[in-house]
Amino acid sequence: MPDRIRATVWGENVHERKNAIVAQVYPDGMHDCIADGLREDAALEVRAATLQEAEHGLTKSVLAETDVLLWWGHAAHGEVADTVVERVLGRVWEGMGFIALHSAHYSKIFKRLMGTSCSLTWREAGERERLWVCNPGHRIARGIEPSFEIENTEMYGEPFAIPPPDEIVFLSWFEGGEVFRSGCTWKRGNGKIFYFRPGHETYPIYFHPVVRQVLRNAVHWAAPDGRPWIDSCPNIPIDQAHEKLVAKGPKLHKEGEKGFR
Amino acid sequence: MPDRIRATVWGENVHERKNAIVAQVYPDGMHDCIADGLREDAALEVRAATLQEAEHGLTKSVLAETDVLLWWGHAAHGEVADTVVERVLGRVWEGMGFIALHSAHYSKIFKRLMGTSCSLTWREAGERERLWVCNPGHRIARGIEPSFEIENTEMYGEPFAIPPPDEIVFLSWFEGGEVFRSGCTWKRGNGKIFYFRPGHETYPIYFHPVVRQVLRNAVHWAAPDGRPWIDSCPNIPIDQAHEKLVAKGPKLHKEGEKGFR
């Protein structure tokens, strides 16, 4: 483990350049604002990457040097190259943390990690949201009051088509009458995953001090704490079995042959 | 719910036709043998489908009439069309049960449902395997002794790169010294999923009476018991909110516009 946790904030950086409202709220891009929020914590070493860069800024070496990847996308999920998706998945399985933000519920990577459709209900009315802490002792809730409010937000409502979370850290109440599992954790391979709902791009949600605190906490929580799990599908030769074995019966594979994939 | 549970056994049907050993063990194809095992239970209505058929035999109407899909593949995972994979995933999320057999741990569909690499260690030495029941009261273990043996099998060993199962019904002990989580359950959307390890194609494992009993039990367990979950991502118009709402602040979407995917 490095001394500082290395976080990479990925942003698709589309609405910020095409939509006047979003450009006004996030003049330097949402990824930049999210990264700034993380930089308030000296224990984090933060960089950003965007869709428009070569390999979306997520080269092998960038990912190798990333402990936790945060993902913001909405309008351009389909433009993310499948090779990059596979590369990120591989790193999560090794142990890299992954934090999916708001509309990233529909990103290719999050859907691949969940194995479900990740659908939900939604409404864009600028209504009030109140997030409740379900476990005040959780690392991700450190320093957070029992509840906090976001004055204007897009609503996401149940049913949220996710597998049962390992833990639910936040539940949301909406002014319009809905509820949502807004802060959920899972593990895939050795990678810790956190989904955090707040973040619609027409509101200054990533400037909200409590939202920023949650994200800093989540980076600490999601950082790998073991060695990387280098995943393969090895054949164990018969003479390397721990118990003495004599081969019996017919075989499909010749000795030493690789398996099918 | 129909009176009988409708099971479809899918087989890739490749080794049976190309490999003399497999052809001798399963002259009518593995799918046929597996289907025959299910047909011993009059409460099941069983059909088979194979890779070589149009749409791999998994058309919309076949899937619509399938309560539980069993999947056997090994040599030709890569030949399964992505459109069929997506179609099967959608049906699982609606509520169709899915039973992955042996080398289907590396099938496209199982990997998509799990969100992990699904790798393991393996050895083809015809060694003995003993499966232990972890919950004797589970539906899938009904009528099964505390343990049962398969005289000749391919070994699969830990680490098995799956998400933590909802339940582990069977654990395996191998003659060569390994162990494996051989019978595991998960849920994705409303679909119940069971992975069952036994089944290497060079041995007559799908003729084994206990293996057949487990599969029959698993079909009963995996059958949907609710209505289908028709999944979408609906916008909730402001005037249909349960609590009276007045729209506030800027918006990304025009009223009634569809969301991004």
Next chain:
Amino acid sequence: MPDRIRATVWGENVHERKNAIVAQVYPDGMHDCIADGLREDAALEVRAATLQEAEHGLTKSVLAETDVLLWWGHAAHGEVADTVVERVLGRVWEGMGFIALHSAHYSKIFKRLMGTSCSLTWREAGERERLWVCNPGHRIARGIEPSFEIENTEMYGEPFAIPPPDEIVFLSWFEGGEVFRSGCTWKRGNGKIFYFRPGHETYPIYFHPVVRQVLRNAVHWAAPDGRPWIDSCPNIPIDQAHEKLVAKGPKLHKEGEKGFR
């Protein structure tokens, strides 16, 4: 499995007899009203039992003939005999379903099954509650609309100190601004457990048609579908090991001696 599912509704039957408001809402006792709701389903065979009966009406034979036990208690959790608590626990582990209602979150049995404090926040203001379905395809949600309302209720709010549920079927929204995991499932041994929040005794909540539908669904879901898991801690004699064993080294127990508890 019997043809009909045998449900026993347990009620502490205290407030109904001591509090004029409750007596007026539930003149025949809450257990009776809950049982009546179940009796609307001809597939259920329903009886009631109360605190005041010998062994609280939960003798060995009553429990042996119970597939699913529903539990309502509030004022008299401490008066439930520990021997009865242990007896119920044993039956749950064997496979009997257990449905904890509203204030039963603090019952001895539910706390023992959960292994946590089961605390929550609460307010008695007669406010409105809206329950949202998190998985429309779940057996417990069969026939239930995406959401339903209870006009007057006591509020229960997060944090609800439970272990992460296997599945969350309902989440609640409260008029006063809180949220709650109102319909949760777990398994302990072979017994399926469902916690369902609605039910404060000063309101006619167990007459609510949707609440009754949920309870009927839950009884179907919680009914055992395997054989009973007769739990013990057996010594396996050396000469009964599946692999040939020769005893080695010192021993604590004499051959055939029982283990410590």
Next chain:
Amino acid sequence: MPDRIRATVWGENVHERKNAIVAQVYPDGMHDCIADGLREDAALEVRAATLQEAEHGLTKSVLAETDVLLWWGHAAHGEVADTVVERVLGRVWEGMGFIALHSAHYSKIFKRLMGTSCSLTWREAGERERLWVCNPGHRIARGIEPSFEIENTEMYGEPFAIPPPDEIVFLSWFEGGEVFRSGCTWKRGNGKIFYFRPGHETYPIYFHPVVRQVLRNAVHWAAPDGRPWIDSCPNIPIDQAHEKLVAKGPKLHKEGEKGFR
């Protein structure tokens, strides 16, 4: 969080004094040997406590100063005072880690945390055990080879009557033909729990360097990483609701009255 993690090793210290074999293997008591293994890590501050001390050495102040409690018991589970059991449970819910060793599967505290019977099968034949790592990237597996062996051990076999673990870190293979979930994690409240199977008292298992490494890893993993969750069941007064509320309908409790327990 303190600079060093404060671990307390609790031992019942009975067999060491009554049984000549155990006394010879562990002349200073098993708790002392386990503590010594932890002390090899300078980041851990380690103390021991035993059944024979006042309050079993687990006073309020000792527990308040304990980040992770390790528990060894076998012959005297029934002698542990219920008040101490409740005190330990409360601290686990607040966030103290709890590591149950070998025969502690039947300790009062572990059974209370699990909510199940925690039974298993067993045989004392001095047979060989091989533990396999199920997630090589897990904090508890750091530095551990894919498998490791214990030359002489008591066998524990499935079914192990526990709730589905959050994660399985180790599975065991036994010479006599059984398997076991030997390293399992759960969370209760905010407390992380690890069960680790090795440890029969007639063998020098707690001197085994890999067993000691696992225990040191587990202490690091189980240490609290959030603030303590001070658990209560607070009434939220109507005038402190986040949304404006007017009390409606009848009430059971007078304003400000405490709830039932």
